[in-house]
Amino acid sequence: xxxxxxxxxxxxxxxxxxxxxxxxxxxxxxxxxxxxxxxxxxxxxxxxxxxxxxxxxxxxxxxxxxxxxxxxxxxxxxxxxxxxxxxxxxxxxxxxxxxxxxxxxxxxxxxxxxxxxxxxxxxxxxxxxxxxxxxxxxxxxxxxxxxxxxxxxxxxxxxxxxxxxxxxxxxxxxxxxxxxxxxxxxxxx
Numbered sequence: 401x402x403x404x405x406x407x408x409x410x411x412x413x414x415x416x417x418x419x420x421x422x423x424x425x426x427x428x429x430x431x432x433x434x435x436x437x438x439x440x441x442x443x444x445x446x447x448x449x450x451x452x453x454x455x456x457x458x459x460x461x462x463x464x465x466x467x468x469x470x471x472x473x474x475x476x477x478x479x480x481x482x483x484x485x486x487x488x489x490x491x492x493x494x495x496x497x498x499x500x501x502x503x504x505x506x507x508x509x510x511x512x513x514x515x516x517x518x519x520x521x522x523x524x525x526x527x528x529x530x531x532x533x534x535x536x537x538x539x540x541x542x543x544x545x546x547x548x549x550x551x552x553x554x555x556x557x558x559x560x561x562x563x564x565x566x567x568x569x570x571x572x573x574x575x576x577x578x579x580x581x582x583x584x585x586x587x588x589x
Contacts, residue, residue: 435460439535442567450569454537461504461533469499476508480515488512503532507539519546537566541573548576554584 435457442453464470476491492509499505510525523546529539544559560577563570 439566442537442569443565445568447569450567454567454569458538461507461536464499464502464504466499469495469502469505472498473504473508476512480508480512483515485512485516489516501532503529503536506532507536510539510542514542514546519550522546535566537563537570540566541570544573544577548580553580557581557584 438453438457438460441447442450442457447453462470462473464473472491472495476488476495479485479488479491489509489512492505492512495502495505496509506525506529510522510529513519513525514522523543526539526543526546529536530543533539540559540563544556544563547553547559548556557577557580560573560580564573564577568574
């Protein structure tokens, strides 16, 4: 169990640190205005290019509709990349204050809070992210990793299963979720 908790903590850290670069590089394809279609494509285990579909979804999540808010989002992500978690929390807090309905603001702050060691607050922001965007597979994955690190295996399994329903192409989760399902439910998935 201790090994799985270390794996979960590593997964949470990797998801938090990988997000800024991936999100900034993503470009939505012309004519792909339908998020439902993107999510349907991503959920297909045989999707032709799941990494690009996920990047397109991330790009959409990152569009606030305001240049000022987008700047705060970029600054928060840059601060995470620079490992200045205090500054990242400040940028994302300003963003959540000005755009409380912008799910990616809460997700970014959750990442910064997690990396700053403020786990309870990170969980709260992940829950807010998911209330605003229930299909946020990265928030589900991060929540599962944090819950696993807190030795809450049943809740972690539920979060990881939700992440995998939305995006079965997250490489880091399936083996851990399968092992965890056996531990929690006594059966293989």
